[in-house]
Amino acid sequence: MTGKSATSRKMxxxxxxxxxxxxxYVVPFLxxxxxxxxxxEPGVGQYRALLTDPLVQSVFARTLRICLVVTAATxxxxxxxxxxWVRGSSVQRMLAEFCILVPFWISVLTRAFGWLAMLSNRxxxxxxxxxxxxxxxxxxxxxxxxxVIIGMTHFLIPFAVFPIASAMxxxxxxxxxxxxxxxxxxxxxxxxxxxxxxxxGLIGAALIVFVFALGFFVTPAILGGGxxxxxxxxxxxxxxxxxxxxxxxxxxxxxxxFIGVLLALMRRFIKPAHLVG
Amino acid sequence: xxxxxxxGDAKAAEIKAVSIGKTFGAFHALRNLSLxxxxxxxxxxxxxxxxxxxxxxxxxxxxxxxxTGRLMMDGKDITNVPAEDRSYGMVFQGYALFPHxxxxxxxxxxxxxxxxxxxxxxxxxxxxxxxxxxxxxxTKLPAKLSGGQQQRVALARALVFEPSVLLLDEPFSALxxxxxxxxQQEVKRLHExxxxxxxxxxxxxxxxxxxxxxxxxxxxxxLLQVGKPQDVYERPESxxxxxxxxxxxxxxxxxxxxEGDRAxxxxxxxxxxxxxxxxxxxxxxxxAVRPEHxxxxxxxxxxxxxAITCRVEGATYFGASTKYHxxxxxxxxxxxxxxxxxxxxIAPQTDVWVSWPVHQGFLLPAGG
Ligand SMILES: Nc1ncnc2c1ncn2[C@@H]1O[C@H](COP(=O)(O)OP(=O)(O)OP(=O)(O)O)[C@@H](O)[C@H]1O
Ligand SMILES: [Mg+2]
Numbered sequence: 008m009t010g011k012s013a014t015s016r017k018m019x020x021x022x023x024x025x026x027x028x029x030x031x032y033v034v035p036f037l038x039x040x041x042x043x044x045x046x047x048e049p050g051v052g053q054y055r056a057l058l059t060d061p062l063v064q065s066v067f068a069r070t071l072r073i074c075l076v077v078t079a080a081t082x083x084x085x086x087x088x089x090x091x092w093v094r095g096s097s098v099q100r101m102l103a104e105f106c107i108l109v110p111f112w113i114s115v116l117t118r119a120f121g122w123l124a125m126l127s128n129r130x131x132x133x134x135x136x137x138x139x140x141x142x143x144x145x146x147x148x149x150x151x152x153x154x155v156i157i158g159m160t161h162f163l164i165p166f167a168v169f170p171i172a173s174a175m176x177x178x179x180x181x182x183x184x185x186x187x188x189x190x191x192x193x194x195x196x197x198x199x200x201x202x203x204x205x206x207x208g209l210i211g212a213a214l215i216v217f218v219f220a221l222g223f224f225v226t227p228a229i230l231g232g233g234x235x236x237x238x239x240x241x242x243x244x245x246x247x248x249x250x251x252x253x254x255x256x257x258x259x260x261x262x263x264x265f266i267g268v269l270l271a272l273m274r275r276f277i278k279p280a281h282l283v284g
Numbered sequence: 285x286x287x288x289x290x291x292g293d294a295k296a297a298e299i300k301a302v303s304i305g306k307t308f309g310a311f312h313a314l315r316n317l318s319l320x321x322x323x324x325x326x327x328x329x330x331x332x333x334x335x336x337x338x339x340x341x342x343x344x345x346x347x348x349x350x351x352t353g354r355l356m357m358d359g360k361d362i363t364n365v366p367a368e369d370r371s372y373g374m375v376f377q378g379y380a381l382f383p384h385x386x387x388x389x390x391x392x393x394x395x396x397x398x399x400x401x402x403x404x405x406x407x408x409x410x411x412x413x414x415x416x417x418x419x420x421x422x423t424k425l426p427a428k429l430s431g432g433q434q435q436r437v438a439l440a441r442a443l444v445f446e447p448s449v450l451l452l453d454e455p456f457s458a459l460x461x462x463x464x465x466x467x468q469q470e471v472k473r474l475h476e477x478x479x480x481x482x483x484x485x486x487x488x489x490x491x492x493x494x495x496x497x498x499x500x501x502x503x504x505x506x507l508l509q510v511g512k513p514q515d516v517y518e519r520p521e522s523x524x525x526x527x528x529x530x531x532x533x534x535x536x537x538x539x540x541x542x543e544g545d546r547a548x549x550x551x552x553x554x555x556x557x558x559x560x561x562x563x564x565x566x567x568x569x570x571x572a573v574r575p576e577h578x579x580x581x582x583x584x585x586x587x588x589x590x591a592i593t594c595r596v597e598g599a600t601y602f603g604a605s606t607k608y609h610x611x612x613x614x615x616x617x618x619x620x621x622x623x624x625x626x627x628x629x630i631a632p633q634t635d636v637w638v639s640w641p642v643h644q645g646f647l648l649p650a651g652g
């Protein structure tokens with residue numbers, strides 16, 4: 008019975024958060040759901056439009072494509088950083104930690120513009136390559152999908168590092184020693200023991216990154232230059248520019264449902280505690 | 285595939301450690317340790333926690349480099365040969381099984397590393413599974429196995445590639461008593477079957493005595509004594525070894541003198557005679573006698589025995605044996621352990637005699 012009152016006391020501590028989530032997200036979202044069935048007229052017309060409108064479909068396809076590529080690129084780079092962070096020398100560890108933490112201090116907007124300064128036609132990379140005589144025409148690095156992918160990957164790497172590093176840390180050193188003692192080379196140990204033991208962290212990281220990427224708005228809007236619109240930007244355009252509130256709302260609902268399914272999958276694969284390291 | 289240096293064709297190797305030292309910063313984990321490990325021997329490293337047993341085993345395996353000294357195997361210097369090329373079998377404390385691989389895959393790992401054919405691997409793994417009694421568990425993951433079963437997987441994995449040396453670091457410390465005894469017998473049997481050189485670490489003295497062909501006793505990074513179990517138990521060269529291997533009664537002697545191959549000294553007005561096993565350094569020493577070598581009796585017995593008078597203070601019942609706690613007239617505590625079946629209970633405060641055969645007592649230095 009003390010247990011029961013202790014639980015209810017803990018619930019009380021949670022109450023402000025629940026209230027905030029309810030007022031700031033659940034209630035407005037229910038409003039959005041209503042719009043999707045009522046604007047411009049009641050019915051499932053907007054959802055039917057989603058299935059037929061080629062523009063909406065191409066945006067969805069592009070979003071999925073970008074998110075898959077971004078997830079893959081992020082995982083590879085985050086794995087390398089996490090490896091150095093967990094198993095490197097003390098100097099390497101400090102460097103890795105710096106690389107992981109610094110992005111958190113700089114706003115998304117600043118970073119997107121920073122990449123624009125690097126990648127645009129007259130940005131650092133193109134000017135340097137041109138003045139070095141390596142290329143004559145500027146490479147199309149920004150204002151396209153490539154730019155979006157670079158910017159998003161850069162943003163998402165730290166979020167993938169934590170679950171991966173957490174999985175790496177929980178590997179028993181003796182298991183690796185055992186493999187060495189049996190004559191296995193370092194490369195073999197890495198691929199047949201180390202990496203498989205971090206699959207949990209990799210799956211967690213993949214889901215976090217993918218879900219996060221699906222809702223990206225600022226980075227694609229700036230680095231895509233309006234030419235590679237992703238779902239979130241499409242919602243924005245429908246609501247603030249067309250104005251086609253019903254369709255925007257329906258797209259939002261589909262996106263939220265999709266993310267909900269992914270999160271449910273994630274819960275099945277990994278414990279939330281593993282994600283924060 | 286790692287380039288495996290052929291270190292010796294013999295299934296069992298002979299290892300020679302020559303003045304091995306290991307320091308961590310200013311701390312000496314091992315000091316000037318020389319030890320010969322014979323071909324096919326079952327050598328146990330015994331010592332208290334922190335005495336350097338694991339450090340020495342890691343040096344043998346090649347995971348740690350010694351700070352000083354050399355390591356020879358079958359006459360070749362292997363001090364700088366890395367662990368992956370030494371390829372000794374190793375059972376780590378806590379087993380260190382591959383958690384993502386099944387029992388079969390765990391055991392197959394060292395064979396795959398060696399590039400054996402899959403038919404060969406299948407046959408060998410099957411054989412090994414049967415040998416360690418894991419039939420029916422082949423496709424389980426380690427987490428689904430009991431402690432004893434995990435232990436067997438670790439043993440099978442370490443033995444399957446027929447290493448010339450098997451190193452075991454406190455493999456049974458996590459097992460309960462019954463399972464422990466069963467596994468000890470199994471390890472002993474595997475040693476006899478394979479003929480491989482075993483180096484076994486434990487801090488359990490009875491385990492060391494029960495299993496080994498020789499025991500090496502460590503303390504504070506030093507090797508104190510190496511010898512057959514019976515020798516180290518009955519003829520320890522130092523007080524530490526004597527006390528570490530089991531309970532022992534120590535009787536301080538005065539007026540020590542030599543009489544041929546024997547020594548004699550005074551303990552509370554009685555003359556105690558002992559075999560002369562150590563070089564005597566002065567007129568003082570202690571007579572050391574194991575509790576089970578003493579008996580309680582009603583008078584000084586005849587024959588080649590010593591006897592002293594004591595008072596019974598109490599008794600502890602251990603099932604097969606009963607241990608009596610006694611005090612001599614001047615207050616030295618003694619313990620005498622006797623088979624329960626062979627004695628009738630003795631009431632506390634009874635005055636008795638305690639006697640033991642001359643050859644069961646030995647001299648130890650008075651100091652430490
Ligand atoms: N990497 C290391 N750095 C610093 N000190 C170490 C290191 N490894 C071992 N030591 C120290 O060396 C000493 C011997 O350690 P070791 O692990 O060999 O003891 P052990 O005899 O195996 O003890 P246990 O029975 O507790 O396993 C200990 O005091 C330990 O703290
Ligand atoms: Mg140890």
